Amino acid sequence: xxxxxxxxxxxxxxxxxxxxxxxxxxxxxxxxxxxxxxxxxxxxxxxxxxxxxxxxxxxxxxxxxxxxxxxxxxxxxxxxxxxxxxxxxxxxxxxxxxxxxxxxxxxxxxxxxxxxxxxxxxxxxxxxxxxxxxxxxxxxxxxxxxxxxxxxxxxxxxxxxxxxxxxxxxxxxxxxxxxxxxxxxxxxxxxxxxxxxxxxxxxxxxxxxxxxxxxxxxxxxxxxxxxxxxxxxxxxxxxxxxxxxxxxxxxxxxxxxxxxxxxxxxxxxxxxxxxxxxxxxxxxxxxxxxxxxxxxxxxxxxxxxxxxxxxxxxxxxxxxxxxxxxxxxxxxxxxxxxxxxxxxxxxxxxxxxxxxxxxxxxxxxxxxxxxxxxxxxxxxxxxxxxxxxxxxxxxxxxxxxxxx
Numbered sequence: 001x002x003x004x005x006x007x008x009x010x011x012x013x014x015x016x017x018x019x020x021x022x023x024x025x026x027x028x029x030x031x032x033x034x035x036x037x038x039x040x041x042x043x044x045x046x047x048x049x050x051x052x053x054x055x056x057x058x059x060x061x062x063x064x065x066x067x068x069x070x071x072x073x074x075x076x077x078x079x080x081x082x083x084x085x086x087x088x089x090x091x092x093x094x095x096x097x098x099x100x101x102x103x104x105x106x107x108x109x110x111x112x113x114x115x116x117x118x119x120x121x122x123x124x125x126x127x128x129x130x131x132x133x134x135x136x137x138x139x140x141x142x143x144x145x146x147x148x149x150x151x152x153x154x155x156x157x158x159x160x161x162x163x164x165x166x167x168x169x170x171x172x173x174x175x176x177x178x179x180x181x182x183x184x185x186x187x188x189x190x191x192x193x194x195x196x197x198x199x200x201x202x203x204x205x206x207x208x209x210x211x212x213x214x215x216x217x218x219x220x221x222x223x224x225x226x227x228x229x230x231x232x233x234x235x236x237x238x239x240x241x242x243x244x245x246x247x248x249x250x251x252x253x254x255x256x257x258x259x260x261x262x263x264x265x266x267x268x269x270x271x272x273x274x275x276x277x278x279x280x281x282x283x284x285x286x287x288x289x290x291x292x293x294x295x296x297x298x299x300x301x302x303x304x305x306x307x308x309x310x311x312x313x314x315x316x317x318x319x320x321x322x323x324x325x326x327x328x329x330x331x332x333x334x335x336x337x338x339x340x341x342x343x344x345x346x347x348x349x350x351x352x353x354x355x356x357x358x359x360x361x362x363x364x365x366x367x368x369x370x371x372x373x374x375x376x377x378x379x380x381x382x383x384x385x386x387x388x389x390x391x392x393x394x395x396x397x398x399x400x401x402x403x404x
Contacts, residue, residue, distance in 0.1 A: 001176040005404060007249040008087030008237030010079035011344045013331040014050035014230055018082055022331075023348045027377045029359050031214045031330050033228050038192050046201045048213040049192045050230030050332025068130045070108030073140050075233040075337075076188030080144045083184065083235035087249065099152030099180040100141045103167035103187040105160045105336025105391070108135030110193040140188055152180040157336075160391030161297070163187060164234060164339030165399055169258045171238050172399075181240050187340025188233035197229060203268070205301065215360050217333075219298035219326035220305045220372045222365035227299040230332025234340030236347075241404075252347040253401040256384065257286030263394025270303055270390055272310045278396040279315035282386065286400045291322050293355055293385040295346045296372075298326020299333055306367040308388065313370075323380070325373040329359040339389035339397060347401055350382040 009019050014032025016022030025032070033050045041047040057066045057074040060081060066074070115131045133139050138156040145154050153174055157166040164187025171183035200206050207226035209216035217228040244251055259281030263274035275297075283291075297308055305326075312321060327345055334341055349356055354377050361374035382403075389397045 003241035004172045004175045004238050004255045005241050005244050006236050006252045006347060007239050007244050008083040009252060009344045009347060010082030010086065010235035011341055012052060012075055012078050013232030013334065013341055014052055015331055017055065017078070019344060019348065023345060026327055026330055026345060026356050027354055029357050029375060029377065031359060033213045033216055033332055035213060036192060039194055041197065044197055044201065046197055046206045046208050047210045048216055048228060049197065050228060051192055052231055068134055069143055070111045070134045071190040072104055072108060072188045073143050075190055075231065076102070076140045076186045077144060077147065079188065079233035079235035080184060080186050083237050084148055087237040093182065095149050095151040097152055097181040098150045099174060099183045100145045100150050100154050101157070101167045101171035101183055101185045102138065102141030102144065103157040103163035103336050103340065104137045104140055104189050105158070105163050106189065106191050107137040109191045109196050111135045113193050113195045140186060144184065144186060150184060159395045160393055161333070161335050161338055162389040162391035162395045162397040163336035164341065165343065165387065165389035165397035167340060168236060168343055168399055169260065169397055172255045172258060175238060175240055181243055183238045184235065185238060185340065186233065186235045187337040189335040189337040190231040191335060192229055192231050200229065207300065217300045217329040218360035219300045219329050219358050220365065220368040221361050222363040224300045224302060224305060227301055227328065227333040230334040232331065232334050232341055233337050234344045236340065236343060251404045253350055254404050255399065256288060256402040257282040257400040259285065259398040261396045265394055268392050270307045272307050272314060274394055274396050275308060275311040275388065275390050276314040278398040279311065279386070282398040282400045283315065283319070288384050288400065289319055291316065291319065291384050291386055292380065292382045293322050293349060294324040295342045295385065295387045296324050296326045297388045297390045298328055298358070300328060304390070309368045309370055321370060323355050323371045323373050323378065325356050325358040327356055339387065343387050343399065346385045346387045350385055350401060350403060353379060353381055355380050
């Protein structure tokens with residue numbers, strides 16, 4: 001099978017509108033979680049989130065088209081534009097051999113909420129004709145493929161919080177098996193709306209530390225009490241290795257291996273076995289004997305962080321457990337976009353030889369007893385790195401990147 005490399009990256013989240021500013025803030029240990037401004041959260045039990053502030057969709061779309069796309073699509077378009085620009089295609093490419101693999105956990109929840117209210121209060125005839133296409137998950141790939149003229153495979157992953165990682169895996173498979181020469185993988189999410197926050201809060205999944213937003217997300221810390229909703233997008237240009245080398249492309253890394261598994265246990269409660277098997281599958285495929293860094297799923301929920309720690313021990317005890325961090329303490333949990341954003345962070349960490357920190361780590365948990373790179377970034381050579389994503393429904397995705 002063909003080798004697959006990454007030649008372009010794009011990212012937008014609560015710490016920056018581009019990959020460089022966002023990554024710099026992450027390395028510096030900054031936090032983008034604050035009081036919600038996207039809607040009036042006065043009556044919500046949870047009033048904090050990792051919002052993308054000062055984002056103007058008119059800068060990435062024709063103003064006439066903005067109303068046709070939900071905010072998650074707009075954020076995805078922004079990340080995709082940056083990734084394609086970063087890949088620096090100096091000559092025309094074969095568009096029929098360049099596809100897109102998009103992902104979102106929920107899609108246009110904000111527009112679903114808005115038009116449901118309109119339907120109930122003003123009648124179905126007042127529903128926007130753009131409602132359905134603006135809310136569909138695969139329209140993320142639809143809009144972006146049109147923008148960049150990508151006529152290869154157009155597929156979408158809707159696997160909750162593992163969707164972004166699964167989109168990268170699907171893009172990799174497509175190139176490996178010869179279905180395309182290049183793929184643009186994009187994960188995007190924007191579910192910070194009344195029904196989104198209220199729904200997760202009713203499950204007791206969110207931290208309600210409204211008084212201290214900057215300390216509300218505390219992955220692997222003993223005092224963690226739930227995740228914080230984030231929003232944003234991550235995008236990666238993947239290419240056949242030989243084609244990338246032939247055009248003199250800048251290469252961030254190679255996809256060495258990946259693993260996928262299902263828990264078959266519970267719709268929301270994680271287990272140890274499923275994630276461990278996904279990690280083992282990625283390691284087996286990559287045939288690596290050492291991993292230098294893990295970007296953990298690390299949601300800051302009591303169950304995930306404990307179980308992920310146990311799964312890492314199970315999967316990596318033979319080859320050795322490297323330093324681990326979760327960047328969700330800084331940007332929140334971006335749901336279906338998380339895996340794509342965290343893949344970008346992982347590859348940039350590899351590029352800059354820096355391990356991003358796990359912020360707000362103050363009280364050790366006996367069940368979480370590994371090196372989580374507490375509070376301060378650390379210089380280190382990263383030749384092989386792992387990125388983990390696990391989602392509701394017991395769906396797991398793990399990907400291994402390596403330096404070329």
